[in-house]
Amino acid sequence: MKKMICIICPNGCELEADDEEHVTGNLCPRGRTFALQELKDPRRSVSTTCRTVFPDIPVVPVRTEQEIPKHLMKDTVRAISEIVIDRHMRIGETVAADILNTGVNVVLCTDRLKEVDHD
Numbered sequence: 102m103k104k105m106i107c108i109i110c111p112n113g114c115e116l117e118a119d120d121e122e123h124v125t126g127n128l129c130p131r132g133r134t135f136a137l138q139e140l141k142d143p144r145r146s147v148s149t150t151c152r153t154v155f156p157d158i159p160v161v162p163v164r165t166e167q168e169i170p171k172h173l174m175k176d177t178v179r180a181i182s183e184i185v186i187d188r189h190m191r192i193g194e195t196v197a198a199d200i201l202n203t204g205v206n207v208v209l210c211t212d213r214l215k216e217v218d219h220d
């Protein structure tokens with residue numbers, strides 16, 4: 102039996118789940134889906150910042166477009182920390198494609214780079 106907190110909504114139900122797919126503590130069906138996913142293949146979105154070459158906007162927010170395997174979160178943040186954006190970009194554009202071979206892109210979360218000065 103594994104204990105976990107459901108992170109799907111602010112209720113934060115305390116769940117218990119086992120390998121026979123018995124789930125308790127969930128107030129709604131989404132909690133059961135979350136618990137079974139946590140047992141088999143826990144995943145999370147990653148939101149962090151990325152450096153740029155632009156002095157006026159030295160860092161910008163980025164995030165993974167979909168959830169990635171939870172065990173790759175630290176490595177993903179580390180990989181993103183090595184990226185330096187050196188061109189104008191729009192919100193939603195890909196900063197890093199297929200990060201760590203997950204099939205998930207990292208995208209820009211701001212429009213501040215679309216017309217930033219180079220110097």
Ligand code: SF4
Pocket residue numbers: 107108109110111112113114126127128129130131132133
């Ligand atoms: S089980 Fe349902 S109600 Fe409870 S936290 Fe998860 S999504 Fe929210």
